[in-house]
Amino acid sequence: MLRVTAIGALAAAVVVAGAVAGGESPPSAEAAAAKPPLKKKLIPYPKSRKRDMAGYSKRHYGHFKWRLGSPKLVVIHYAEAGSIGSIYNTFAPNHADPEFKEKPNVCSHFAVSAGGGIFKLVPTSTRCRHVVGLNHVAIGIEHVGFSDSDVLNRPAELNASLKLSQWLRCRFGIPVEGVIGHNESLGPLAAPYYKELDPRFKGQTHGDFDKASMDRYRSELQKLGSC
Numbered sequence: 001m002l003r004v005t006a007i008g009a010l011a012a013a014v015v016v017a018g019a020v021a022g023g024e025s026p027p028s029a030e031a032a033a034a035k036p037p038l039k040k041k042l043i044p045y046p047k048s049r050k051r052d053m054a055g056y057s058k059r060h061y062g063h064f065k066w067r068l069g070s071p072k073l074v075v076i077h078y079a080e081a082g083s084i085g086s087i088y089n090t091f092a093p094n095h096a097d098p099e100f101k102e103k104p105n106v107c108s109h110f111a112v113s114a115g116g117g118i119f120k121l122v123p124t125s126t127r128c129r130h131v132v133g134l135n136h137v138a139i140g141i142e143h144v145g146f147s148d149s150d151v152l153n154r155p156a157e158l159n160a161s162l163k164l165s166q167w168l169r170c171r172f173g174i175p176v177e178g179v180i181g182h183n184e185s186l187g188p189l190a191a192p193y194y195k196e197l198d199p200r201f202k203g204q205t206h207g208d209f210d211k212a213s214m215d216r217y218r219s220e221l222q223k224l225g226s227c
């Protein structure tokens, strides 16, 4: 029961936010795809880190490249962190990642705070390591929080996240189904783009944002309209 009530509150919050943005009438698709306010908080990404990213791409995808040319997916994460500062401090230093002991360090392109602030950490033209098998085609969005429901049940954070996803997917011609959770990285929506040459990495994923959570997220995203 509590869960149903939470979903109802969530839907109401999204509708209210839309009404505020668009006046009395529902927001047009054009308004829905508008660029949300972004706060720049770029992590250091010098030539050495680009070289490391290109080397990673060579080992895992077969080409020496750090640029993200034409993104096909937006991947949703929660950071297991309580603040944007904590996310920034995790991504900023370029040491080997703790999980696989490889450089460059992990990062995501954006991070959304509990209060709905959107922070740009890395340009979308640059690759980040945030999802095994898909870093050559995926933009990453981190969220402050420790569970899917932390994010889904905070209207300010969820609304900001949806606006960011809508803007990104419209900018790069990505369908709603191209906005996936980290936990869906081995699933059917990611399958057309999945590539992993290193057997140690093949089949790896994380628990954040499973299909059930993303079905809720995508149904809210759908309400923002077509591009």
Ligand SMILES: [Zn+2]
Binding pocket: 076, 077, 078, 130, 182, 206, 208
């Ligand atoms: Zn993740």
